[in-house]
Amino acid sequence: VELERARFLVSVEGRAALEGLPPGLEQLSPTALASALRRMHAPAGAAALAEQVTLRQRARRRFGEDLPFLYTQRGLEMMTHPLVARRRARRLAALGMPVADLTAGLGGDAGAFAAAGAETVAVERDASTAVLAKANVPGVDVVVGDARRPPVRLERCAVFVDPSRRGAAGRRFDPAAFEPSWEVAVARATEGRAGVIKAPPGMEARHFPPRAEVEYVQVGRSMREAVAWVGEGAVAGLRRAVLLPAGAEVDSTMPEAGGEPVAPGAFIFDPESCVTLAGLVRQLAARLGASLLDSRLGYLTSPAPAFDPLAATFEVLDVVPFAVARLKRRLAERRWAPEEIRRRAFPVEPDELRRLLGRLEGEPVTLLCATVRGDRLVFVARRLEAANCEGA
Numbered sequence: 001v002e003l004e005r006a007r008f009l010v011s012v013e014g015r016a017a018l019e020g021l022p023p024g025l026e027q028l029s030p031t032a033l034a035s036a037l038r039r040m041h042a043p044a045g046a047a048a049l050a051e052q053v054t055l056r057q058r059a060r061r062r063f064g065e066d067l068p069f070l071y072t073q074r075g076l077e078m079m080t081h082p083l084v085a086r087r088r089a090r091r092l093a094a095l096g097m098p099v100a101d102l103t104a105g106l107g108g109d110a111g112a113f114a115a116a117g118a119e120t121v122a123v124e125r126d127a128s129t130a131v132l133a134k135a136n137v138p139g140v141d142v143v144v145g146d147a148r149r150p151p152v153r154l155e156r157c158a159v160f161v162d163p164s165r166r167g168a169a170g171r172r173f174d175p176a177a178f179e180p181s182w183e184v185a186v187a188r189a190t191e192g193r194a195g196v197i198k199a200p201p202g203m204e205a206r207h208f209p210p211r212a213e214v215e216y217v218q219v220g221r222s223m224r225e226a227v228a229w230v231g232e233g234a235v236a237g238l239r240r241a242v243l244l245p246a247g248a249e250v251d252s253t254m255p256e257a258g259g260e261p262v263a264p265g266a267f268i269f270d271p272e273s274c275v276t277l278a279g280l281v282r283q284l285a286a287r288l289g290a291s292l293l294d295s296r297l298g299y300l301t302s303p304a305p306a307f308d309p310l311a312a313t314f315e316v317l318d319v320v321p322f323a324v325a326r327l328k329r330r331l332a333e334r335r336w337a338p339e340e341i342r343r344r345a346f347p348v349e350p351d352e353l354r355r356l357l358g359r360l361e362g363e364p365v366t367l368l369c370a371t372v373r374g375d376r377l378v379f380v381a382r383r384l385e386a387a388n389c390e391g392a
């Protein structure tokens with residue numbers, strides 16, 4: 001069925017049907033959409049078109065842009081965010097060698113490689129996915145094949161592998177259960193002149209090849225991937241945190257802040273997830289002129305404000321040793337209403353704390369909850385943006 005559906009969508013008839021769809025269909029309920037399309041098309045075609053309308057709308061919401069792609073639900077779930085794909089593609093294309101993408105999927109990465117100017121061949125095991133990828137990325141040579149025995153010579157290529165992590169049983173975190181397995185992915189990537197292997201953001205560092213460079217990439221508030229670079233162009237052992245679309249980066253070659261934790265100052269910084277996952281909190285601290293509050297904690301502090309896209313900056317209004325009744329009393333007295341609650345190394349969940357505090361009215365504040373050298377503290381704070389702090 002999937003293969004038939006894919007063939008219909010890429011056929012002259014299917015393309016014309018898709019292009020001829022009236023605007024606004026995505027606003028309809030699923031039943032209304034299905035019946036509207038059945039009035040215009042035979043049942044199989046109507047179902048295929050309805051699926052595209054729904055998935056295109058989902059892709060638009062997820063990526064914040066329109067791609068002229070044909071989707072499957074699974075393929076869309078697995079697709080690399082276009083901002084991440086483009087950034088990777090620019091770096092790969094700059095190596096000046098052909099690229100072999102051994103797990104094409106719908107072509108999110110392969111299309112970006114070709115658009116960045118790299119001669120690209122893409123391998124995909126699933127025949128119906130390959131049919132759609134061919135249509136999605138016309139500049140790419142898409143072949144049906146198995147990454148375990150790729151029908152491409154890898155020695156002169158940059159090899160990219162993005163294994164599937166969602167099986168029938170949902171997300172898989174066991175790298176041996178990835179498809180292709182992590183071991184195969186690493187083996188293939190190291191056969192190329194250069195290699196790039198994409199992993200879930202929470203992948204443990206021990207799984208990466210020992211001399212790999214590893215990037216932790218975040219888009220907006222959402223962590224997208226940890227990606228290992230090996231071979232030509234990779235800096236062995238380097239770790240880098242990347243935040244898109246800002247393009248802000250910090251890496252392990254940058255100077256680190258000193259080791260000793262200090263008492264909380266007037267300002268606290270909360271680094272983005274990409275920084276903490278990459279283990280680059282000390283490097284970011286040095287850039288902000290800040291110090292660690294606790295050697296095991298992500299929060300940083302300093303007597304002066306500073307701004308960086310890789311951290312949120314807060315002005316501390318008060319520090320309350322944690323006890324629900326005391327905190328609630330202090331907030332009520334000062335007429336502070338917690339708008340946001342963040343925590344690091346703190347046993348109470350933000351939602352639970354919000355429930356315990358009940359309704360409070362007043363000036364919106366952020367609560368930063370942390371265990372600092374054994375003490376549970378709540379910093380009542382005000383978020384500062386670079387633009388509204390004079391002289392910053």
Ligand SMILES: C[S@@+](CC[C@H](N)C(=O)[O-])C[C@H]1O[C@@H](n2cnc3c(N)ncnc32)[C@H](O)[C@@H]1O
Pocket residue numbers: 078079080102103104105106107108109110123124125126129145146147148162163164165179180
């Ligand atoms: C995570 S998706 C790739 C998504 C792609 N990077 C994108 O942005 O669109 C992984 C793809 O690898 C394919 N795959 C799984 N095992 C494979 C194998 N052994 N050889 C080739 N492809 C395989 C799956 O069918 C799936 O389409």
